[in-house]
Each structure stands twice: as C-alpha cells, then as structure tokens.
Amino acid sequence: MKFLTTFLKDLKLSFRTFYIYIEIALAVIFILVMLFVLPENFTTEHDIYTLIELEEPAYSSVRTLFDEGAEADRLIYLDSREAIENALLEDREAAGIHVFQSAEGRITYDFVLQGYESPKLVELLKQTFIGDLTTYMPDYEDQVSITTLGGAREKLSDRLTVLPVFLVLNSAFTGLFIVAAYIFMDKDEGTIKALTVTPAKISDYLLAKLGMMLVMGMLTSLLVTVAIARGSAHYGPLMIFMAAANLFGTAIGLLLTSFYDDLMKAMSSIFVVVFVLAFSTISYFMPSFSPLIIRMIPTYPMLVSIRELLYQQPNLTYVYATAGGLLAGAALIFMLALYRFKKTLTV
Amino acid sequence: MVKVEGLYYSYTNDDKYAVKDISFEIAEGESFGLLGPSGAGKSTTQNILTGLLPLKTGEVQVAGYDMHHPKREMFNKLGVSFEQSNVYGKLTALENLEFYRKLFDVPTLDPMELLTLVGLEQVASKKAATFSKGMKHRLTFVRSMLNQPILWFLDEPTTGLDPAIASVIKDIVKEKKERGTTIFLTTHNMFLADELCDRVGFIVDGELRLIDSPRNLKLKYGEKLVEVEYVEEAAQGDEANQAVAAEQPIVSDSADGSGTGTVGRATIGGGTGTGAHLIRRHFSLVDPVEVAALQEVLATRKIETMHTKEATLEEIFIKVTGRKLV
Known part of the structure; x- marks a missing residue:
C-alpha cells in the first residue's frame, strides 16, 4: 500500500518534470529519423x-x-x-x-x-x-559449394537491426540515466528526510522509483517498436523482456546513485558504465568480432534477445533465459542498493 | 517517553564527537527544550532520536522503542517538523499532505483543516514551489501534525516566520501540549523555549551542561530586579541635566553599576528650562543598597510604572555556559 502510494506520487511528479518528456522526445526523434531520414536498408551497392x-x-x-x-x-x-x-x-x-x-x-x-x-x-x-x-565459357561447371554452419536465418532490414540498440540503450536503461536525477531532486528538496520519519520503508521508496522508471521505459519502448517494427515484433515476449531489462538498468542506476550525494559526481560514473555497456554494439553489428569479454557485457544478450523477437521464428528459450538472468541480476543489485541506501540515505 | 543515556555521536567515527555523554529523560506529556547555539549538537541529538542518524554509542528509547533497533511503525507515534522546509515543490499543498497521510497506519487529521489552521487554505491547490519561505515552513509544520503524534519533534518551529504566524504556531503547540502531546523542541530562541517548555537543557559543544525548568533556572541563576519609571523635576539652571534630558531617550539596558541603576531619561512635555524628566531605573532586590534606593524613590518620587523583571533564559544561558546563542 505504501509502495503504491509512493509509486503514484512519483508517477505524478515525473509527469510534472521534464525528464520523461526528454525520453519521449528522444523516442520520437529516433522514430522520425528511422522512418523519414534513413532508408529501410542502408545499401552498400555503388553505381x-x-x-x-x-x-x-x-x-x-x-x-x-x-x-x-x-x-x-x-x-x-x-x-x-x-x-x-x-x-x-x-x-x-x-x-x-x-x-x-x-x-x-x-x-x-x-x-x-x-x-x-x-x-x-x-x-x-x-x-x-x-x-x-x-562462367560464360563453354562447358563451364561450378565446382564451388557453400555450407552455412549457423543455419539459414531470415534477414532483418537494417532499420529493424538498429531498433534493439535504441531499445537497450534508451528504453531499458532509462532508469540508469534518470533515476539518479529523481533521487538527487528528492535529496535537494529534503523530501527524503520527511519520508524517512514516516512508517514508509526505504524499500518502498526505491521500489517506487523502480516502478516509475519501468513505466517510462515501457512507454518509450512500445512507442518506438510500434512505429518501427509494426506487426513484425512479438509484443508479448518483447514487453516481458523489456521489463526485465529495464529493472536491471534501473537497479544499476540505484546502486550507482547510492554512492554519491550530488548529481554531478554521480554522472561521471554513470557515463563510464554506459560507455562500457555500449561496447556490446560493436559485436552486435560485427558478429565476426565478438570476444568473450564483450559477450559477457549484459547489453550483448539484451541486443541479441530483442533482435530474436523481431524474427518471425524467435528463439524464445534464449530470450526467456536472458530475461530470467536479468531479473536475478536486478534483484541482487537492488538488494545491494537497498543496503547502501539504508546506510546513507539521510546522512 | 524519551530516555537518553550516555549518548555519543561522531560523524567521522573517531573521537571528534558532535554530542558526548548526553543523558536526559522526558516524561509523557512534558515539553522539553534543547537549547544551544548553532553547531552545539541540538540537531544531531534530534536526528538520533528520530532515527535519521544511526545510534552508535549509548542507550536511547523513544516512545517505547529501542533506537538501536528502530521499527518503522514507531513513526506512527512521532511527528517531526524540520527547520528547513522539505515539501514536494511540484505537488500542491493539499497533494503534499494527502500523500503523507496515506503513509501512516493510524487515523490522520484532515489535510484541509490543517491547512486552514495555518492560513494556507487559499493556496491549497497551488504548487508548493510557488510558496514563500514562510508558507513552506507552515506546510512542513502542519505535515508533522498529520498523524496526531504523541511525541512531537519541533526544530526551530518559528524561525523566519513573521510575528503573527509565529504566534499562531506557538498557540497550536500550546494547545497540543495541553492535550498531552510530549514535545521535544530544539531552538536557539530562548523566548520561545521559555514560553513553551516545562524543562530546558542547555547544550554547548555537544555537551549537555544543565537541565531544569525555566522557572527554577531563573530563581537559581537570575537576579531579581524591579524596574521603576518615575518623574523627576529638573532643577532651574541645571543646564547639563536638561541637555542630557533633551538628547537621551529612555533606553532599556542593564544597570550601569553606579548603584543608582539609572539607565535613561526623557523630558516630559518637550519644554526647556524647568521641564520634568521621566527616569527609568533598575533596582536589585538582592543588594541592600539598591533596596534602600528603591524605597527612597518610592517615598519621594511620582511613580509612573513599576514591575519586577526577571533575568531572561538567554542571560542565564550566557551566565551558565559563557557562550552566546548565535
């Protein structure tokens, strides 16, 4: 009940601040660029x-x-x-x-x-x-045969191939970027102190933030996917996966925020983390370069899973296994963040 | 209601204590004031009592809860009014109170009635960010009343408020006190403490120097004085006296040490030459010389006003601690 009250208050506050509108504006800009500026396939053919x-x-x-x-x-x-x-x-x-x-x-x-x-x-x-x-010479015979080990996979358009990158870095990691801003706003206003002297728990406070980021992330991911992928995405599994990814991203944001008492100091760490997470896009776009260290970055299986959900025949086992891993990771990181906040929230 | 024993707290986890070896008790229904200058340790003590700071060394019980293991439900019994206003600027005054009232598990007061109590009913639907400092302070104050606390922590409740609003706040606190609410007041405003508290504690450099009721402190440390205003006819040709009388207004000050206690005079009727002067003098009721002087004045002069004057808590604080309340 207290979680719900805090969550609804946070949701109301989020719609009265500009952060959510920045997220929506970014999503809209991405849609416009993908639909009206870039072609569906970035051709490599030349005249x-x-x-x-x-x-x-x-x-x-x-x-x-x-x-x-x-x-x-x-x-x-x-x-x-x-x-x-x-x-x-x-x-x-x-x-x-x-x-x-x-x-x-x-x-x-x-x-x-x-x-x-x-x-x-x-x-x-x-x-x-x-x-x-x-091949035009008489009696020419083709002696070359090609065997594809990975099996024949349908090819996504370039537009759809780019979509998972936006969904991961923007929608899934909304919380990573923005939760710090909301928490430091509460610290600046001193409202965290006021909340601490009520029967509400710190976990209620953090879960409410998690919930608010989830709503924002789901909203932008749905908006972008509907506009770009239209009917070719598997929306049910995709939304489940995006929820898991978003919770994971926000949990990281909460943990990072717990180490700082001002937004500027926290931003440097957030940028480093985002920079590392963005590395996986290299292997995503160039499968020939995918060393283990990059495949271990959580964003790599996220990108691959979302791409799976854009195929007609997705590998749902892989997708759900990844989502499960992200949820477990989110729970663990959230517990760490909770421990940190209990020690440092009001001091 | 509150029991503190051997409380120490260091922000740096070393022997630089913000509060050291503090012990006191507050009975149910009592109004206790912790008085001291800025940085004395008032807020640290209050923050430990309200769970905002963890209890490290010492024993603290608040409303029956051991603060080594505070429980969230204890906050159903507590109200905390902060010195710095801390309300959601993006929410309206009413939304702020409605949000907080839902966090309590006990019956709460009607937010609109609380806003009316402090004159904010007209701005109930305006965002708190648009409020003046005083309005935000009032909102923070009434928020602490939502759950009808049995133990009410008030941190500088009237600081920065205009006298009329400060008076309203004081009346509310007095009324709650009469209804049996235990009050823990931290302030550097001795007049407020004098008016509201059954007992006060003087805290300086993290140490609690003294605890007693304001009355006992005045009896023990204050000097009993009588302030008398009387008319004195100036002698003709006493030019020096007339010049002084024309220039000096009546001023309030402590005795000048001459034994007469004369501290001010003013010409009555604005005339010159043989004008009458209004004299204000303080006489110590402890010093026999001054008692005699007072008796002479009463017998020979026309008395305009006369009343006893006690030492203020501030004067006693300075006397006891050697420090000013700044």
Whole structure:
C-alpha cells in the first residue's frame, strides 16, 4: 500500500518534470529519423559508370555480358572516358569501367577507381570480374559449394537491426540515466528526510522509483517498436523482456546513485558504465568480432534477445533465459542498493 | 517517553564527537527544550532520536522503542517538523499532505483543516514551489501534525516566520501540549523555549551542561530586579541635566553599576528650562543598597510604572555556559 502510494506520487511528479518528456522526445526523434531520414536498408551497392568502345559484334557481346550480370541494375552507360571521370568526381562511392580494343586488337577492361581502394579490394574486384567471365565459357561447371554452419536465418532490414540498440540503450536503461536525477531532486528538496520519519520503508521508496522508471521505459519502448517494427515484433515476449531489462538498468542506476550525494559526481560514473555497456554494439553489428569479454557485457544478450523477437521464428528459450538472468541480476543489485541506501540515505 | 543515556555521536567515527555523554529523560506529556547555539549538537541529538542518524554509542528509547533497533511503525507515534522546509515543490499543498497521510497506519487529521489552521487554505491547490519561505515552513509544520503524534519533534518551529504566524504556531503547540502531546523542541530562541517548555537543557559543544525548568533556572541563576519609571523635576539652571534630558531617550539596558541603576531619561512635555524628566531605573532586590534606593524613590518620587523583571533564559544561558546563542 505504501509502495503504491509512493509509486503514484512519483508517477505524478515525473509527469510534472521534464525528464520523461526528454525520453519521449528522444523516442520520437529516433522514430522520425528511422522512418523519414534513413532508408529501410542502408545499401552498400555503388553505381558503375560504364563506357564500351568496341566495334560490332564485340560491342553487343560485351553489352550482353554486362546486362546479364549481377550488377546490371547499377550500370550507367556513358559516352566518353572524360564523362566517367567527371561522374566519379561527383559520386565518390562509385566506380567505372572502360572497355576498349587495344592496339594489339585485344578487348581490354580498364577499371576506373577513386584511388582510396585497398590493393586487396582492387584484386578482389579483378578476380570477381574474371570469375564472372569464365562462367560464360563453354562447358563451364561450378565446382564451388557453400555450407552455412549457423543455419539459414531470415534477414532483418537494417532499420529493424538498429531498433534493439535504441531499445537497450534508451528504453531499458532509462532508469540508469534518470533515476539518479529523481533521487538527487528528492535529496535537494529534503523530501527524503520527511519520508524517512514516516512508517514508509526505504524499500518502498526505491521500489517506487523502480516502478516509475519501468513505466517510462515501457512507454518509450512500445512507442518506438510500434512505429518501427509494426506487426513484425512479438509484443508479448518483447514487453516481458523489456521489463526485465529495464529493472536491471534501473537497479544499476540505484546502486550507482547510492554512492554519491550530488548529481554531478554521480554522472561521471554513470557515463563510464554506459560507455562500457555500449561496447556490446560493436559485436552486435560485427558478429565476426565478438570476444568473450564483450559477450559477457549484459547489453550483448539484451541486443541479441530483442533482435530474436523481431524474427518471425524467435528463439524464445534464449530470450526467456536472458530475461530470467536479468531479473536475478536486478534483484541482487537492488538488494545491494537497498543496503547502501539504508546506510546513507539521510546522512 | 524519551530516555537518553550516555549518548555519543561522531560523524567521522573517531573521537571528534558532535554530542558526548548526553543523558536526559522526558516524561509523557512534558515539553522539553534543547537549547544551544548553532553547531552545539541540538540537531544531531534530534536526528538520533528520530532515527535519521544511526545510534552508535549509548542507550536511547523513544516512545517505547529501542533506537538501536528502530521499527518503522514507531513513526506512527512521532511527528517531526524540520527547520528547513522539505515539501514536494511540484505537488500542491493539499497533494503534499494527502500523500503523507496515506503513509501512516493510524487515523490522520484532515489535510484541509490543517491547512486552514495555518492560513494556507487559499493556496491549497497551488504548487508548493510557488510558496514563500514562510508558507513552506507552515506546510512542513502542519505535515508533522498529520498523524496526531504523541511525541512531537519541533526544530526551530518559528524561525523566519513573521510575528503573527509565529504566534499562531506557538498557540497550536500550546494547545497540543495541553492535550498531552510530549514535545521535544530544539531552538536557539530562548523566548520561545521559555514560553513553551516545562524543562530546558542547555547544550554547548555537544555537551549537555544543565537541565531544569525555566522557572527554577531563573530563581537559581537570575537576579531579581524591579524596574521603576518615575518623574523627576529638573532643577532651574541645571543646564547639563536638561541637555542630557533633551538628547537621551529612555533606553532599556542593564544597570550601569553606579548603584543608582539609572539607565535613561526623557523630558516630559518637550519644554526647556524647568521641564520634568521621566527616569527609568533598575533596582536589585538582592543588594541592600539598591533596596534602600528603591524605597527612597518610592517615598519621594511620582511613580509612573513599576514591575519586577526577571533575568531572561538567554542571560542565564550566557551566565551558565559563557557562550552566546548565535
């Protein structure tokens, strides 16, 4: 009952301060950027400016070869070498190819590049092109087979792939950032002292803060997920997972706050913790670089779990196991924070 | 109601004690004032009694609870009014009281009635952040009454308030005292303590120097004085006397040590030459010379006013501790 009273008071106070509106504004900005500024997939394909200076029938053969190739939709035909070079000046991502007949009568393929490409990339480009050409040779047989160990996994759009990062760093860790601000506001006003001389327990006070952060986190995560993922997210498990992640984040925030008596001092520690937690995004975006130490950062399984819940067939066992671990961690950290607050809250 | 025995407290966990070897008891229904200058240890003592600071050394019982193991339910019996206002600025006055009343497990007073009691009913629905310092102080004060405490801690309850409001606060405290509420007052305002307390304790440098009732302290340490105002005709041609009379207003001060106790005079009627002067003198009822002087004045002068004057608690505090209440 006292927890509920304190929680409702904190909720009322949170809507009368600007922190919650900052959270909502951040969520809205993220939605707007994702929907209206960035494309659904951040393409890595580049335009290829092409010039074929050959006589018939060589011209038609090469043109057919190009038009049937994998990069056909990226080819832009131009009518002079100078035009290719000018186009490359305008588009620094693009490459060019100039096909002409050499003095010896051979068909020559001249790649026109920007100059910043590494020798490895240039060689790769060259070999790929040669490889493509060989497939047109009579009696060609493909001797290469590919085996994927991880099993065939559906591919999320880039927009959906980014979504878990926002959900973890903003919604799950709302409490990590903001709970300190609320507690130091109570300390400044002296209202913590007034609360301490009532029958309400310190645990009621801290649980109310946990609850308030949970509401804020769930609100922003739901808002962003609905806007970005629409029907492709598994909302039930996602909300359960986000609740566990949010409680974990706020518990860390409470523990950090218990060591300080002013917001400025606490912020330096909070930034260090956030910086460390954000490291996991490297491995999330580059699975080839995922050393154990990064996978042990709690945000890594959080990111992977949320991504799972955006797949059509999520691995719910992994998700719920992670959520369970986060809840256990949250409970442990909360107990530590409670111990610290009991010792230091009013002194 | 309160029992303190051999209380020591150090903020730094060493032998630099904020309070040392303090012992006292407060009976049920008694009004006790802990008096001392800033930094004397008043707030530290009160904070230990209210559980805001942990009890380290000594024995303290508050409302039947051992403060080595305080229980949350004890706060149903306690009320604490803080010197510094501490209310939620983003909540209205009424919301502040409504929130706190729900935290108690005992019947509480109606918040609106409490606001009316201290003249805040007109601003009940305004956010406390918009209040003046005095208004916030009144809100903090009535909040401590919500649970009808049997033991009421008041920390400088009238400091910073205008006289009219301070008078209202004093009347409320007096009324609660009459109804049997035990009061623990910490203040450096000796007049307030004198008015409200059955007993007072003088605390200086963390040590409790003296405990007694204000009356006993005055009887024991105060000098009995009589203040007399009488008219004295100035002699003709006494220019020096007339000049003094024209310049000096009546002033209140202690005896000048000359034995006459004359401390002020004023010309009556504003005239010059042979004008009458109003003289105010203090006579000690202990000193036989002054008693004789008083008798002479009573016999030969026209007495305007006369009343006994006791030493103030502040004067006694200075006499006992050698320290001023600043």
